[in-house]
Amino acid sequence: MATRDPRIDAYIAGKNAFAHPILQHIRDRIHAVVPDVEETLKWGAPAYLKDGSILAITAAFKAHAALNFWRGGEIAGGDAKAGAMGQFGKLQSVDDLPANLDEIIAEAAALAATAPASRRPKTADKAPVELHPEFADALAANPTARATLDGFSSSARRDYLEWIAEAKQDATRAKRIATAVEWLAEGKKRHWKYENC
Incomplete structure (x- = not known):
């Protein structure tokens, strides 16, 4: 079982009370489905990594929380809502999470294990500039x-x-x-x- 990062405990504790059960539930489900998940902070928010690749990031704001799967566009059932924060919209309670969250986490973990090659095209070497x-x-x-x-x-x-x-x-x-x-x-x-x- 992967160890839990105390910085994430502090992050959750420092957020508004409504966010505590949401963030903790997501964290518990990720650990249950992906036992070897790594925890860290990325961009100041809890991030969960599988084999060094980002699996998901959670965040809490004044009135809502968010769950973002790194390759969420490739996950079935994780369609982003129009104008929404993350794949599941603005989460205000645990009930706002999808019923098939474990399946989505498992699919995201499988995608993270097969991280795609960089999409950034290789730049062509610039032609040398002649000395005037x-x-x-x-x-x-x-x-x-x-x-x-x-x-x-x-x-x-x-x-x-x-x-x-x-x-x-x-x-x-x-x-x-x-x-x-x-x-x-x-x-x-x-x-x-x-x-x-």
Whole structure:
């Protein structure tokens, strides 16, 4: 049997009296259905994890509580109500929970065990930005600035190279090159003014 996190005991105790039985009932049912569940706090609210993946999160507010299954959209019977808080709406008593809560918890645990791969698409590598010939000449005349630019990370180098390449007029480009060489000679990154904000 998994141990209970005392922080969740404190969370439940610190909420309005109406929420105590709701949160405790959900907690007890999750432990009964998923004996190896882990408890923790996520975003300041009780969270229940299965094999390191979030199974469910509960929360209590001034006048209602909420139960959110992490992959609730994939659970049968856990359809979110329109404009509702969580899959089951605003819970104001234990009676507001579905009768088949144990089945929903079991299904959520099975889904948590088969966590999907990240949906975030892999970003393509950015094409390298060429060193503008006028900037190369200015850097050749100032070896300190050149050494600083070469010592920067690729993103810091890209900041300078894109800034100069984006200039549409020759006068703007010349001014940016002069400024860049001055800042590089001082060891400054392109956005150095904002580093300590």
